Amino acid sequence: MDIPKDDLLEIYSYLQRNELVKHTDVKQIIKKSDATIERYLKILKDSGLIEYVGSKKTGGYRVTIKH
16 A cells, blocks of 8 residues: 555644644545544554644644654
8 A cells, every 4th residue: 555645744744833633633634534544643653753642532643753
């Protein structure tokens, strides 16, 4: 499976500009299915670029490394 790097970069850039981004925010940005967004977020999370902070209800994703 070929992951579009443009989508990952767009998500990461959005996270750099915004704190505690929710899954629904990402969905509005890249307009992909929930499963695809989860896969993209997992890739960024597993690579150590982002993290999930807070509870499932009120938390969100943020960048772990500021450039």
